[in-house]
Amino acid sequence: MTTTFAVVGIHGYGKQHLHQIGQLAAEGRARLVAVVDPRGTDGAAHVPPGTPAFGDLSELLAETVPDVVTFATPIHTHLPLAAQAMRAGAHVLLEKPTTASLPELRELIAVADETGKSVQVGFQSFGSHAFDRIAEITASGRIGEITGIGGIGLWRRARSYYDRSPWAGMRRLDGLEVVDGVVTNPLAHSIASALRIAGARRAEDVAEVVVDLFHANDIEADDTSAVRLRTTSGMPIALGLTLAAEEPHTTPRVFVHGTAGSIEFRYTSDVLIVRAGGGEKTEEVQRTSLFENLLDHLQHGIALLADVRDTGAFMRVLEAVRTAPDPAPIAAEHQEIVGEGPESYRVVRGVDDWCRKVSEELATFTELSAPWTAAPAAAHAPASAPQHTHGVRA
Template sequence: MGTATEAAGKGAGTAPGTAARVALVGVHGFGTHHLRNLERLQAAGAVELVAVADPQPPAPGAVPPSAAIHPGLDELLQAAGDLDLVIVATPIQTHAPLALAALAADAELYLEKPPVASLADFNRLCAAAEDSGRGVQIGFQSLGSHALRAIEELLAAGTIGTLEGISATGRWVRDRAYYKRSRWAGKRSINGVDVVDGVATNPLAHAVATALRIAGARTTADIASVETELYRANDIESDDTSVIRIRTTPGLPITCALTICASESVEPCVTLQGSAGTAVFHYTEDRLSIETAAGRSEKTFGRDDLTENLLAHRATGVPLTSSLLDSGAFMLVLEAVRTAPLPSPIDPAHVRWEGDGDSAHAVVTGIEAALERAGREHATFSELGLPWAVSAPATFDIPAS
């Protein structure tokens, strides 16, 4: 790791050499990743996991014996005393209230993606963060990749010529069991509470966030327009196969073509389309390939850990890698998806099912070629004339800032 790691290890607590007092809310799902990471940081003396909260108790031995276990954040905050950092890795619809409670407790906050489920909640959270003066890191882990700096440098050097567009392509497989794992999976809302668990806002949200970051689109002011075309092959409320077309304020097109109804899972990527070449960033692998008339090159980069970066920010003031305010552009995309018409069902004649029972997964016929064309041509599925694409793109009215 780089400077952020070194700073966190040396003095991220309340005083030099003091471990930061950390609480984790949500120990299942992606919370297990945070448990492993906190175990590593605790062994290095950077943190002390003081307490965890989850209505479903952790598995035996999953948390250190010294960490108290609580059913919820309220109980944890009442019992734990002063905390330096609260990590929230819970269902999307709980992010806003838990994040606000953590900031009210005067702790730094690590909030898993997506930050919250509506632009209104995002604005409330931004106001609370500003009032508290605390750092809020959003869990877009790919933004810690050192490849992003290399991309900035190759663009500045004109290695691929003038940047003409960016596409994000994601094709994963998710089976029926994926949508049965929790009551909020695949939901747009539950009892009037926004969830927005769509392909672009949760499983492949990193593709969208990474493309936006590469484009220099961080805040809400950096986005000029968002169009959505949402579909579903599964029997769910939310979209599982979609195109999101974004234009930045300077006019750069970004097209995100995404599905979790592919025949096989492939590493997602962000492609930079230049006048003299292309660069492809496989963000889950931190791998960057560049192709120009001079040839092809490829390199794999390191990555800074976002928890360590937040600890370093607290200790020394280094900039946050994935700050709350810098997720504003992503939140406009989420709001466009949230307020879009219901996803159109894909005609079953164009869907095949592979596997049995809960292991069965939907495959949209020809989806791989469709995603590639959508990204290359900056076109939606209906504009490509696909036989199952019955919707027209919906334009989102960006609120005045």
């Protein structure tokens, strides 16, 4: 059985969508019938020659309705475009974050229920077999009782990353919510993976969210942030994330802390490192492609790995970021600019170690008194309610 696909947004991450569909096409399971992008296909050598191209989704749907439409488009377009595709009769694969707000997520789920269409969300780490393996290890008692889950994301983004599109690094654009920060987009997989390990999938599985938002770059959104969570089961989670790292090539990691050891999950490479009993063991696990899983779901009824409904817990975090006060700027004395022009980048001094402390001590930058969190005396808020810290409690 061959499933037809169309890809909306081909000049960014949509390249990966086309690659995945190409692999499935080679197996006879998928067929690309169209691409959609207002910029056209100029310079898009990754689009197979002869593929019909449209300027917008309405043009495509007036011509044909594929079985699946995939979206690699700006965050604030996710809900309207996905809803349009489902109401026309297509299933959807939508890049993360799912939508630009928790109310929008609820609306998207309502459309999926109304139309009976499936929505897979592009949290690629959800395809990792590591989650089942972590569950096996923790159930065995090998690392003792779980005391919490931590995470570290140390990446770096140049000025060109924020210049690539009008919505990059923005919280709002033309009156619309965008919420494009380190927590909600580039290192969103860290948050989502930690929540999945903790068994939190739906919005109601999260009891508390505290976000600690800062930016070194000249942007609206956050690029250096800590997030502290508590699930309804009582599991504490905390992650330190930055796009202004000192050592930017470190693989993002999620840690399961136990009374007798720990598990380190490197979700970009599907590697587990188990430390227990005075020893260390590394395991590499497999991953199921979300595209392959979607086809198995449509053709054989297999459950979706990243069902839109199971992104509610992550969207509780996005909502906390969205409704928080604007991120606080990191003073020049705590950072440096390296290089010039579009490829120049910011580095926050000491940020790598502070992110590790967040992960280990399960507390935010402000709670740990990281140096850039101290506000000027005239604007200093009470310690119990820093201006840049925002908690959402169930």
